[in-house]
Amino acid sequence: MTLAEATSRPREEALERRYGAATPHAIAGIGPWNDVLDCLLAHRSVRGYRPDPLPAGTLETLVAAAQSAATSSNMQLWSVIATTDPTKKAELAVIAGNQKHIEQCPLFLLWVADLSRHERLGTAEGVEMPTLPYVETLMVAAIDAALAAQNAVVAAESLGLSTVYIGAMRNNPVRVAEIFGLPDKVFGVFGLCVGYAAAGKEGEVKPRLPQEAVLFHERYGVSDETAIRAAYDRELAAFSRRQEMTDATWTSRVLSRMGRMAGMNGRENMRAWLAKLGFPLE
Numbered sequence: 255m256t257l258a259e260a261t262s263r264p265r266e267e268a269l270e271r272r273y274g275a276a277t278p279h280a281i282a283g284i285g286p287w288n289d290v291l292d293c294l295l296a297h298r299s300v301r302g303y304r305p306d307p308l309p310a311g312t313l314e315t316l317v318a319a320a321q322s323a324a325t326s327s328n329m330q331l332w333s334v335i336a337t338t339d340p341t342k343k344a345e346l347a348v349i350a351g352n353q354k355h356i357e358q359c360p361l362f363l364l365w366v367a368d369l370s371r372h373e374r375l376g377t378a379e380g381v382e383m384p385t386l387p388y389v390e391t392l393m394v395a396a397i398d399a400a401l402a403a404q405n406a407v408v409a410a411e412s413l414g415l416s417t418v419y420i421g422a423m424r425n426n427p428v429r430v431a432e433i434f435g436l437p438d439k440v441f442g443v444f445g446l447c448v449g450y451a452a453a454g455k456e457g458e459v460k461p462r463l464p465q466e467a468v469l470f471h472e473r474y475g476v477s478d479e480t481a482i483r484a485a486y487d488r489e490l491a492a493f494s495r496r497q498e499m500t501d502a503t504w505t506s507r508v509l510s511r512m513g514r515m516a517g518m519n520g521r522e523n524m525r526a527w528l529a530k531l532g533f534p535l536e
């Protein structure tokens with residue numbers, strides 16, 4: 255094996271895991287590589303944790319990584335609330351539809367869109383802040399929160415920790431706000447479990463759609479979407495059989511989540527919940 259072949263092998267393996275071995279065309283043309291990319295492409299959500307606490311300072315390191323993310327106009331419209339409290343985590347697990355990993359993980363983080371800091375700043379400076387009630391401002395805050403959290407996820411994984419996002423905090427954002435004592439104009443966008451994967455729960459990289467489905471050049475346009483989806487369905491069904499003992503395809507998952515109102519888990523009430531939490535959304 256040449257040196258070039260030896261160094262390109264980890265890259266090829268990582269790409270095969272990310273897209274599935276049956277879609278090798280996806281990897282053609284992918285160029286440079288390094289350890290950061292190895293870490294990014296090895297991502298998988300983990301849904302079973304050991305109780306072991308995290309090394310001292312881990313939370314602060316993750317937050318430093320989160321604060322290193324870009325943030326719209328440097329507004330930093332997000333905050334994060336950490337909990338290790340078993341009672342809190344037990345109730346959050348129930349809100350999330352009995353997701354046991356919330357109880358198991360040693361650290362749970364609630365990432366919030368936070369307009370309250372800016373409102374307080376306005377009050378202190380005697381300025382009313384007319385921009386706060388707008389959809390655009392919530393969108394900016396939610397984007398900021400997501401970018402920050404994803405930096406924390408990558409940082410955690412680079413340290414050998416595992417994570418899983420918990421969007422199911424939005425099943426009942428009003429109760430979540432009560433649990434964490436969130437002030438008006440603060441909304442829990444999602445949670446994040448952080449910890450060490452339990453034995454046998456490390457999971458596997460979940461293949462993604464081939465790049466032809468998501469990457470366009472110059473103009474939006476998909477060719478042969480039916481064939482692309484059929485191939486990806488086969489890939490994801492194989493993953494489901496290995497990891498979850500089901501035959502679920504990507505198509506069946508999309509239809510179950512987005513093709514029926516039950517897939518919303520009550521979140522069709524979001525506008526009313528947001529109004530209660532101080533987001534009139536003009």
Ligand SMILES: Cc1cc2nc3c(=O)[nH]c(=O)nc-3n(C[C@H](O)[C@H](O)[C@H](O)COP(=O)(O)O)c2cc1C
Pocket residue numbers: 297298299300301350353418419420421422423444459460
């Ligand atoms: C915003 C967001 C919310 C999510 N919410 C949940 C959740 O409530 N429970 C869960 O088990 N996984 C949740 N996930 C994890 C996704 O199911 C997971 O990322 C996806 O299936 C891809 O798998 P992977 O992360 O292992 O690549 C969420 C992911 C994101 C980005």
